[in-house]
Amino acid sequence: MITQDLNATTIANNTIIGHSNQTFGCGVEIADANSFLTKNIIIRNVNSSGIDISSFYGYGCDQILSKNTIFGNSTNYGGGAVYVNYEDSHPLLSHSILMSNSAPQIAVAGGAEITVNYCNVVDSWPGIGNIAENPAFVDTAHDDYRLLWGSPCIDSGHPDSLDPDGTRADMGACFYDQSNPVRVLMTPYEIPFLIPESGGGTLTYALRLDTHLDTPQEATFWCDVTLPDSTILGPLLEPSTITVYPDMMLSWVRYQGVPESAPLGVFRYNAYAVVGDDTSKDSFLFGKLGFGSEPMDPWPNWGDPLGVPPSPYNSPGALNQFALHGAFPNPFNATTAISYQLSAFSQVSLRVYDATGRLIMTLVDERQEPGNHRVTFDSSNLASGVYLYRLTADQNTVAGKMVLLK
Numbered sequence: 269m270i271t272q273d274l275n276a277t278t279i280a281n282n283t284i285i286g287h288s289n290q291t292f293g294c295g296v297e298i299a300d301a302n303s304f305l306t307k308n309i310i311i312r313n314v315n316s317s318g319i320d321i322s323s324f325y326g327y328g329c330d331q332i333l334s335k336n337t338i339f340g341n342s343t344n345y346g347g348g349a350v351y352v353n354y355e356d357s358h359p360l361l362s363h364s365i366l367m368s369n370s371a372p373q374i375a376v377a378g379g380a381e382i383t384v385n386y387c388n389v390v391d392s393w394p395g396i397g398n399i400a401e402n403p404a405f406v407d408t409a410h411d412d413y414r415l416l417w418g419s420p421c422i423d424s425g426h427p428d429s430l431d432p433d434g435t436r437a438d439m440g441a442c443f444y445d446q447s448n449p450v451r452v453l454m455t456p457y458e459i460p461f462l463i464p465e466s467g468g469g470t471l472t473y474a475l476r477l478d479t480h481l482d483t484p485q486e487a488t489f490w491c492d493v494t495l496p497d498s499t500i501l502g503p504l505l506e507p508s509t510i511t512v513y514p515d516m517m518l519s520w521v522r523y524q525g526v527p528e529s530a531p532l533g534v535f536r537y538n539a540y541a542v543v544g545d546d547t548s549k550d551s552f553l554f555g556k557l558g559f560g561s562e563p564m565d566p567w568p569n570w571g572d573p574l575g576v577p578p579s580p581y582n583s584p585g586a587l588n589q590f591a592l593h594g595a596f597p598n599p600f601n602a603t604t605a606i607s608y609q610l611s612a613f614s615q616v617s618l619r620v621y622d623a624t625g626r627l628i629m630t631l632v633d634e635r636q637e638p639g640n641h642r643v644t645f646d647s648s649n650l651a652s653g654v655y656l657y658r659l660t661a662d663q664n665t666v667a668g669k670m671v672l673l674k
Contacts, residue, residue: 283309285411296320305333307441309413312340320351331359337413337441339405340368347375349389354378362386363425365403365413365440386425388439399424403440406517407474412455414442416517417480448548450479450487450512452541456552465558468528468565473552477510477541478517485512489541491524493567494551496533504567505539508574522571530567531560572605573597592659592666595645599671606631606657606668607642614661618643621656628655636661647672 279296296305338349345351348369352359357380366373367390374393376382386397393400404419406412415421415438422444425437433447445451455474463469479485488509492502504524512518524537538551573596593607606618618632628650631643645657652674658667 278304278306279308280304280306281308283311283411284313285309285311287313303331305331306335308336309411309441310336310338310341311411311413314342320346320353333359333361334363335437335439335441335443336364338364338366338369339408339413342370346377347372349373350375350382352376352380352382354380356380358382360385363429363437363439364388365421366390367403386429386437386439388421388424397424397426399439406453406476407455410455410457410474411459412453413440414453415440415444417444417451417478418515419444444480445548446480448541448546449481449485449543450477450541450546450548452477452487452489452539452548452550454491454537454539454550454552456537456554459552461552461554463526463530463554463556466528468526468530471524471526471537471554473522473524473537474519475505475522475539476517476519477512479512479514482514484514485543486510487512487541487543489539491522491537491539491569494536494538496531496535501564501567505569505574510574520572520574522569525566525568525570526554526556527565527567528558529561529563529565530556531564532556532558590661590664592668594668595657595670599673600647601673602648603644603646604670605642605644606659607640608659608661609640610636610638610661612638614638614664616641617658617660619658620645621658623654623656625656631657645670 284296296310341348348371349366350361359382361382361384363386365388371391373389373391374382374384384393384395384398387393388399388401388403390400399420401420403421404416406414406416421439423436424439427436429437431437431443433445435446438444453476457472461471477487477489486509488507490503490507491505492500493504495501505522510518534553534555536551536553538549541548590611591609593609595604595606597604614636616632616634616636617630619627620629620631622628631645650672652672655670655672656667657670658665
């Protein structure tokens, strides 16, 4: 939790997560200070508001809260996202996203006032340019609050306010960079990663590619690592070239081994996507204990195959449909992944049959939420041949064919 009293300050580029405070703001508390809060992600704090603004002593609080993402905070009083109290408090909230906090998102008491403009407040709030829509984050399950292309928060800020890429400002802490034809993203599944001294360890992350353009883009992508002495090791994920289609986010889960012999220190894991002369880059940090040894052992990388996945993750504009995207890879050896999309909560069954129609395996038999789903089929105990799979979701049934080659 960040607490600020009396002196003006800037609070920027922080992720404030998982704090608890029984009295005042569990994410940020501002008392009698004229502060500027910008580009902060304030998530899953409990027992009081994500941001609490008060003027206890009458010094006044004229804060500017701009380009913040406030998500999943809960409170026992006031607003789940922002609580403003006392008559000398007059904050301005702009270009921010307030979603999935305990209701109401914003609360004002004690004669205070708040101005809210160009914000996405999910249960709505009066003001210029405000919306109340699903912001379409990349992956809230793994705390990735960047925006999918097609998000209503993109290019929805003040017309005279620009993002670093020169386009109209987005809402939220993370703007969508439209300066490159293809965007590469990495979402680590655990933050922070700390590799133990003995035995090494494994980084798990999602690697994603998407485009904001209306035409397919051919991109070459790979991963490497920056060592503690600033030298580059790699590529660890070998370069691959793939076509990225509009309204689709390609997504793979990958695993990066870190050997015990790696040196002590802080590393930066990097991903790149190149289209012509344009390069998109993303990275995350991790640490390694122990002093390592020379020569350093290999860094293995494995996970989902890097061919074109059958649309495992679509942008918001393509989510309102039922579809079977198929099996990939196909033909396959040992394992393949079957992907499909649900438009609503559905009772789902996914079954595999041999060429004679005999049931081989039931992969799914449960009620599932809308969105994209991906199921692995392991054929280790099966013979080579043609297999059929049938997907049923409520009244919808579709089928496909896959070939097992051993």
